Amino acid sequence: MDSLSRYTTFGIGGTARRIIVARSRGELIDTDGLILGGGSNVLVSDGGYDGSVVINRYENIELSGSEAIVGSGTRLPYLARFLAERGLGGLEWAEGIPGTVGGAVAMNAGAFGSCVADRILYADVLRGGELLRIPRDGLRLGYRRSAIGDGDVVIAAAFALGSVDPAESLGLCDGYAAIRRAKQPRGRSAGSVFKNPEGMSIAKLIDEAGLKGYTVGGARISDAHANVIINTGGATARDVTDIIHTVKAAMSEIGVAAEEEIVYIGDFG
Numbered sequence: 001m002d003s004l005s006r007y008t009t010f011g012i013g014g015t016a017r018r019i020i021v022a023r024s025r026g027e028l029i030d031t032d033g034l035i036l037g038g039g040s041n042v043l044v045s046d047g048g049y050d051g052s053v054v055i056n057r058y059e060n061i062e063l064s065g066s067e068a069i070v071g072s073g074t075r076l077p078y079l080a081r082f083l084a085e086r087g088l089g090g091l092e093w094a095e096g097i098p099g100t101v102g103g104a105v106a107m108n109a110g111a112f113g114s115c116v117a118d119r120i121l122y123a124d125v126l127r128g129g130e131l132l133r134i135p136r137d138g139l140r141l142g143y144r145r146s147a148i149g150d151g152d153v154v155i156a157a158a159f160a161l162g163s164v165d166p167a168e169s170l171g172l173c174d175g176y177a178a179i180r181r182a183k184q185p186r187g188r189s190a191g192s193v194f195k196n197p198e199g200m201s202i203a204k205l206i207d208e209a210g211l212k213g214y215t216v217g218g219a220r221i222s223d224a225h226a227n228v229i230i231n232t233g234g235a236t237a238r239d240v241t242d243i244i245h246t247v248k249a250a251m252s253e254i255g256v257a258a259e260e261e262i263v264y265i266g267d268f269g
Contacts, residue, residue: 004044004265007036007055009098011188011231012240013044014266016053023057025071028155029126034265035153037073037100041107041190045266046237056102058155063088066161067121072102072154076109077177084173089164090119092172096180098191102154107261108141112176117141119159126153144195144261185222187230193244194227195261202251202258203227209250216242241268 004013022028028035033052036042060071061082068088070079076094079101083091093114094104103109105123108116122135125148140147148154194202206212206226214221218235221243222228229240244260251258 004036004048004053007053008039008042008044008190009188010039010043010190010235010240012046012235012237014046014048016049016051018052019055020052021055021057022073023059025058025060025155028054028056028058028072028153029131035102036265037103038075038098040098041103041261042263042265043190043237043240045264045268047267049266056100060156066163067158068161069156069158070101071156072100072105074101076100076104080173081170083161084164084169085166087164087166087169088161089169089172090114090161091159092169093176095173096177096184101157105139105154105157106146106148106152107144108146109144111180115141116157119161121158121160123148123157124155126155127151131155183225185224185228185230187222187232189222189228189230190262192227192261193229194247195259197256197258200256202256205251205254205256206247209247209254211247211250214243214246216240216246219243221247237266237268 002019003015005011022031031054033054035054035056037056056073058071058073062069076097076099080091080095093112104116120136122133125132125134196202203226211221212226213223217239218232219239220230220232222230248258
């Protein structure tokens with residue numbers, strides 16, 4: 001059995017019973033198992049996953065005028081630059097985000113004041129064995145949420161883009177990437193752990209609680225960004241969840257319900 005840790009940005013987690021790589025639309029539709037894309041927003045349990053995991057590598061971009069139909073395994077930074085080079089703007093903010101289109105749709109990913117909801121036209125979603133084309137309104141996109149359920153599989157998504165100067169669009173990509181590099185904590189992580197409560201910054205609240213640098217085993221709350229937990233080397237999922245529980249308890253004391261943004265895979269009971 002293969003370790004799932006090598007397929008996540010956290011570098012944490014046990015094995016899966018079977019790991020399958022899907023590289024085409026047909027393979028993604030026809031292969032049963034838990035779908036894992038870029039692995040950038042997940043925490044896999046130390047016991048791993050007792051089943052099949054499908055690594056989504058369906059990377060495809062089809063252009064039709066100002067519209068792009070994109071395979072769900074396409075990585076966001078590649079997509080942003082691919083479109084920018086062809087004078088199609090609107091997704092420059094995705095440069096530097098270490099995820100894939102499927103996860104971005106499911107979580108309505110966003111940055112720098114923009115998000116998936118601003119540009120998406122529809123998503124092709126496998127639900128209960130039926131392939132559905134769900135329009136933007138049907139996706140019910142909100143802050144880090146959508147109508148994509150746990151058993152749903154995003155196959156592809158279509159985006160409406162604007163006509164822009166390629167050089168200017170690429171400049172935006174470079175600028176956003178530079179900002180992310182400057183702000184992003186060094187080390188392996190899953191990115192932001194918690195959602196921001198309405199009107200508040202969870203990172204600021206965690207910092208004010210004195211939890212920056214809080215460490216359990218090989219996991220540590222970043223000194224650079226309090227909403228990021230770093231795998232400093234050899235961290236276990238238990239180390240991470242212990243930190244998460246500590247943060248949630250501290251937030252509860254000030255009347256804030258800290259809700260995780262990361263997705264759990266496996267048994268955490």
